[in-house]
Amino acid sequence: MATVSPSWNYTLHLPHDPRAPGIARGALRLILAAHEMPELTPNAELLAAELLTNFHRHTKGPYALRLRSAEPARLRVAVWDTDPQVPPGFADRDGPAPPLDAEDGRGLHLVLSCANAWGASKGGKLLWAECGSGAAPW
Numbered sequence: 001m002a003t004v005s006p007s008w009n010y011t012l013h014l015p016h017d018p019r020a021p022g023i024a025r026g027a028l029r030l031i032l033a034a035h036e037m038p039e040l041t042p043n044a045e046l047l048a049a050e051l052l053t054n055f056h057r058h059t060k061g062p063y064a065l066r067l068r069s070a071e072p073a074r075l076r077v078a079v080w081d082t083d084p085q086v087p088p089g090f091a092d093r094d095g096p097a098p099p100l101d102a103e104d105g106r107g108l109h110l111v112l113s114c115a116n117a118w119g120a121s122k123g124g125k126l127l128w129a130e131c132g133s134g135a136a137p138w
Helices: 020-034 038-058 107-114
Strands: 008-014 063-069 074-081 117-122 125-132
Touching: 008 020, 020 038, 020 063, 038 063, 038 074, 038 107, 038 125
Parallel strands: none
Antiparallel strands: 008 063, 063 074, 074 125, 117 125
């Protein structure tokens, strides 16, 4: 077991391929196991799966999964692409949820409800969500 937890980050560049989200989730599990953070795996994988699927469905080019841990027991999961448009559901936490009978549109609401913190950056587009111990900072 590691005695020091220095900050770390990984970026996995993904092609626009239907297998890419699954490969990225597998990499996420391996990274968390290597950094002895298995307790974060279920929530981090859910956040990554929703963000990756959204990017795969709504972008045409490559995208990237970014993982960062700057403090113990906390992880930032982010997905980046070159399209600057932030999805409306991600920009507004209090926006309306999709109807119960909708076939899609729930993913970003799920991310917002499961994350301790979340946000978006432009310059391309980077959507991120954090999970881990501690209260949500907002």
